[in-house]
Amino acid sequence: MRKKLSREKKNREITIPTDSFSDIAFLLIIYFLVATTLVKVKSITADLPAGEKSTTAQSDKTPTVNLRGSEIFFNDKGLTLEALNERLAALELATLEPEKRVVMLESAAGTPYQNYFQALAAISANGGVVALVENEKK
Amino acid sequence: MKRLPQRKKRRPVVIPIASMGDIAFLLIIFFLVCSETSKERSDLQVTLPLSEHVRKNEVSVVARISIDNAGAIYFDGAQVDGPKDVEWGVRALLTSTVSDEQRHVQFNCDASLPKENFEPVLQAIAAAGGIIEAVGKESN
Structure with a gap:
C-alpha cells in the first residue's frame, strides 16, 4: 500500500492556475487609468540671462x-x-x-x-x- | 447541392482569447515605463498669481521649485535652507544636459510673497542656467 501511494504522489502533476491572470492584468490597467492624474500646469517662460553682474549702467535706450x-x-x-x-x-x-x-x-x-x-x-x-x-x- | 449552406452554419466561431493576458500585461508594462511619479508636494499652501499670458506648459522640466505662503523653499518636494541650495541643485541637474529643451525649471510661488522671498530664488535658477517656467493661473 505504501509503495502504491508514493508512486501516485510522484505522478501527480503540479499545475499553476493561470486562468485568472488576464483578469488580474486588466484590473491593474483599470486601476492605473483611474488613479492617474494628467497634470498640465499653465506657466510663462522666462529665460533670465545667467550672466555676470554688471556694475556699469545700461544704455538709456534699454526699456x-x-x-x-x-x-x-x-x-x-x-x-x-x-x-x-x-x-x-x-x-x-x-x-x-x-x-x-x-x-x-x-x-x-x-x-x-x-x-x-x-x-x-x-x-x-x-x-x-x-x-x-x-x-x-x- | 442543398447540403452546402447547412455545413456553413455549423462552423463554430472562435474568438482567440489566449493572448489577452499577454496584451494586458504588456499594457501594464507600457504604463509603468511611461508614467512619471510626481515629485511635487501636493500639500503646499500656494496661491498662484494671475495673468492673461499663461499658456499650457508643453515642455518637460528638470526640477520643481516651490515657495509656499510662509516663505519656505522646496526643491523637488524637499525643503531646502535657501536660494544657494536651489542654485547648486539646479546646477547639478543641468550638468548632463545638452540642449535648451532640458533646461526648464518649474517655479511655483505664492502670489502674496514679497520680493525679498522670491527674487533671490529666481536669480539662483538663472545663475544655474535654468529657464524659468513660472506657474500661474489664467485670468479672465
Whole structure:
C-alpha cells in the first residue's frame, strides 16, 4: 500500500492556475487609468540671462519696467498693465536681435509676486528677455 | 447541392482569447515605463498669481521649485535652507544636459510673497542656467 501511494504522489502533476491572470492584468490597467492624474500646469517662460553682474549702467535706450508697490512705471512713466502690454508690443522685441531684446525689470522692496509675475509675463509674452536689476547692498 | 449552406452554419466561431493576458500585461508594462511619479508636494499652501499670458506648459522640466505662503523653499518636494541650495541643485541637474529643451525649471510661488522671498530664488535658477517656467493661473 505504501509503495502504491508514493508512486501516485510522484505522478501527480503540479499545475499553476493561470486562468485568472488576464483578469488580474486588466484590473491593474483599470486601476492605473483611474488613479492617474494628467497634470498640465499653465506657466510663462522666462529665460533670465545667467550672466555676470554688471556694475556699469545700461544704455538709456534699454526699456525699463519699474514696479513700486502696486504701481507700474515704464521708462519712468506711470501706466496700467494693459498700457504696458501695448507699449511692449509696439517695441516689436521678437523681431530684434537677442541682445536688443533686453528689458530691465526693477522692483521696490516688498513688491508682491503677483505684480512681479504680471510684469514678467508681459515682457516674456512680447518677446523680451528679462534682466533683473539688483539694488546695491550697502 | 442543398447540403452546402447547412455545413456553413455549423462552423463554430472562435474568438482567440489566449493572448489577452499577454496584451494586458504588456499594457501594464507600457504604463509603468511611461508614467512619471510626481515629485511635487501636493500639500503646499500656494496661491498662484494671475495673468492673461499663461499658456499650457508643453515642455518637460528638470526640477520643481516651490515657495509656499510662509516663505519656505522646496526643491523637488524637499525643503531646502535657501536660494544657494536651489542654485547648486539646479546646477547639478543641468550638468548632463545638452540642449535648451532640458533646461526648464518649474517655479511655483505664492502670489502674496514679497520680493525679498522670491527674487533671490529666481536669480539662483538663472545663475544655474535654468529657464524659468513660472506657474500661474489664467485670468479672465
